[in-house]
Amino acid sequence: MAPCDADVAVIGAGPAGAAVALLLARAGHRVLLAERDTGPRLAVGESVGPGIRVALERLGVFDAFLADGHLESLGNMSAWGTPEAAGRDFLFSPYGNGWHLERGRFDATLRRQAQLCGAMLHGATRLEQLARAAGGWRLRLAGPDGPLDWHTRFVVDATGRRATVARRCGSARRPLDHLVGVVTYHGAGNKVQCRTLIEAERDGWWYSAPLPEARLVLAYMTDAGRHTRRALAGPPRPDSAPLTHARLVQHGGQAEAAAAIVPAYSACLAQAAGAGWLAVGDAAASVDPLSSQGIVSALEQGLAAAGALAAALGGDASAMPAYADRISSMYADYLVQRAHYYRREQRWPDSDFWRQRWVNA
Ligand SMILES: Cc1cc2nc3c(=O)[nH]c(=O)nc-3n(C[C@H](O)[C@H](O)[C@H](O)COP(=O)(O)OP(=O)(O)OC[C@H]3O[C@@H](n4cnc5c(N)ncnc54)[C@H](O)[C@@H]3O)c2cc1C
Numbered sequence: 001m002a003p004c005d006a007d008v009a010v011i012g013a014g015p016a017g018a019a020v021a022l023l024l025a026r027a028g029h030r031v032l033l034a035e036r037d038t039g040p041r042l043a044v045g046e047s048v049g050p051g052i053r054v055a056l057e058r059l060g061v062f063d064a065f066l067a068d069g070h071l072e073s074l075g076n077m078s079a080w081g082t083p084e085a086a087g088r089d090f091l092f093s094p095y096g097n098g099w100h101l102e103r104g105r106f107d108a109t110l111r112r113q114a115q116l117c118g119a120m121l122h123g124a125t126r127l128e129q130l131a132r133a134a135g136g137w138r139l140r141l142a143g144p145d146g147p148l149d150w151h152t153r154f155v156v157d158a159t160g161r162r163a164t165v166a167r168r169c170g171s172a173r174r175p176l177d178h179l180v181g182v183v184t185y186h187g188a189g190n191k192v193q194c195r196t197l198i199e200a201e202r203d204g205w206w207y208s209a210p211l212p213e214a215r216l217v218l219a220y221m222t223d224a225g226r227h228t229r230r231a232l233a234g235p236p237r238p239d240s241a242p243l244t245h246a247r248l249v250q251h252g253g254q255a256e257a258a259a260a261i262v263p264a265y266s267a268c269l270a271q272a273a274g275a276g277w278l279a280v281g282d283a284a285a286s287v288d289p290l291s292s293q294g295i296v297s298a299l300e301q302g303l304a305a306a307g308a309l310a311a312a313l314g315g316d317a318s319a320m321p322a323y324a325d326r327i328s329s330m331y332a333d334y335l336v337q338r339a340h341y342y343r344r345e346q347r348w349p350d351s352d353f354w355r356q357r358w359v360n361a
Pocket of ligand 1: 011012013014015016017034035036037043044045046047048125126127158159160161162164180181183219262263264280281282283287289292293294295296298
C-alpha cells in the first residue's frame, strides 16, 4: 500500500506534541499526531501557575481549558531551608490564580483541540521504524488495525523523557541527577488548602497538592537506588515532613493504588533539532518538578517548535538550528535557577541527596 503523506509527523500527544500539532494544522499544514496510549494514562504533574494562561490563549484553547473545571490554585507553600512554611500567593499575579489539574482531562482536551484544527490523531499507535527517504522520512507505525506507513517531510519528537526519535537520530540525553518521584493518589477526602505544599527532608523532599473531586496527590522526590528501595518497602510516609503528614491526615482519603515510581531527573538533549527533525517538551529538555514548569514549558516549546517548523517548511534553513539554540539557552537559564533553589536548603550538610545537588548546582 502506498504510504500516506503529511508535512509533519508528531510522535507523542502529551501537552508538547498536541500544541505543535494544533498550531501547524491550524496554519494549514498536513499533520499526523501519533499517540501510543490507548486511554487515560498515569501522567504525573498537576500544578500550574497563572502564567499558563498566556500559552493557552496563544494556542486558542483557554476557554476549552476553563470548561474542564480544574481546581483553582491560590499559590504555593514551601518549608525549604526552615521547618516553617512560607507562602507565595498568586494574589498579585497579573494573570490571576493557577490551577491544580485533572491531568487526563487536560491532555485529552489539548488532543481534541488539535483534531478540531485538522491534525490527524492516531491513538494506540506507536512509532516502529523511522528511515530517511527522498525529501524527508518514511515512518512505520503500529496501530490497532495493523501497520501504517507514512511519508513526511519533518518528524517531531514529543515522546516525553524517552526521546525516542531524537535518540534514533543520534542525539543523546544528558541526565544531571537520579531524581525519581514516588507518587500516590488519594481518593476523595476532606478539603485541604488549594495550594501546592513543598517540604524538604534529609533524603529528598515532598510535594502534595489537592486535585479536582477532592483527591490529593502526594509525591516523595528522592534519588533512585537506596532511597527508592526504602520507599518501596511500603507506601511512602511523610514521617519526617510534619506539615505534609498533617495535610495527609487532614485529607484522610485512601491511597487509590500502590505507589508509582517515575523518573524526574533534569536532562537535556545534546541537540534538540537536526536535519528534518526536532524535539519538544520533556523530550528536548526535562526539568525538576521543583520548578512546577514542565507543562508550561512544554506548551511554550510547542509554540516555538511550530514557528520553526512552519519557517522550515517555507524554506528557511536557519529556523531549526535557531530552535535548537533556543532550547539550549532555556535549559542553561533553568540550571541557574535550579542551583539557586537547591542551595537555599542547607540543613543536612551530611546528606548525599543535598550534597550532590550542591555539587551539581
Ligand atoms: C513527579 C513529577 C511531578 C511533576 N509535577 C509537575 C507539576 O506540578 N507541574 C508541571 O508543570 N509539571 C510537572 N511535571 C512535569 C510534567 O509532567 C512534564 O514536563 C510534561 O508532562 C511534559 O509534557 P510532554 O508533552 O513533553 O511529555 P509527556 O507528557 O510525557 O507526553 C509524551 C507523550 O508521548 C507518548 N509517547 C511516548 N513514546 C511514544 C511512541 N513511541 N509513539 C507514540 N507516542 C509515544 C506518551 O504516551 C505521552 O502521551 C512533573 C513531572 C514529574 C515526573
